[in-house]
Amino acid sequence: MTDDPNKVWPTGLTIGEAEEIHSHIVDGTRIYGAISIVAHFLAYIYTPWLH
Amino acid sequence: MIYGRMWLVIKPGIGIPMGAVAIMGTSLAVHTCILTHTTWFPAFLQGGVKAQHAAVETGKVAAAPQPPIAVASAK
Numbered sequence A: 001m002t003d004d005p006n007k008v009w010p011t012g013l014t015i016g017e018a019e020e021i022h023s024h025i026v027d028g029t030r031i032y033g034a035i036s037i038v039a040h041f042l043a044y045i046y047t048p049w050l051h
Numbered sequence B: 001m002i003y004g005r006m007w008l009v010i011k012p013g014i015g016i017p018m019g020a021v022a023i024m025g026t027s028l029a030v031h032t033c034i035l036t037h038t039t040w041f042p043a044f045l046q047g048g049v050k051a052q053h054a055a056v057e058t059g060k061v062a063a064a065p066q067p068p069i070a071v072a073s074a075k
Helices: A015-046 B003-008 B012-037 B040-046 B049-058 B069-073
Strands: none
Touching: A015 B003, A015 B012, B003 B012, B012 B040
């Protein structure tokens, strides 16, 4: 895979643009994961789940 | 990070919705199974069960709802 930063790939993105999109996806996944951890912690406290 | 380069060959307009739908579908399936295979999850979602149990245990059962005045006094 070439590392030419100006090459436009078949999806119409450059390497920098693709990595920027990916960083936003990773951030969103972290936020989603944090919210789900809190939700499951509350579910563990207030329901018989896993007791 | 090498994984960001996947968007060079997968269009984000296709890949991101596919990933989101996969996550939502999996989550929905798991929670639906819990809802249909347990007794406490439907009761938890129904709400008010803990308050009813507490009232019964203490002998303080809530009074039955009264009919509207217009209906109660009508003859």
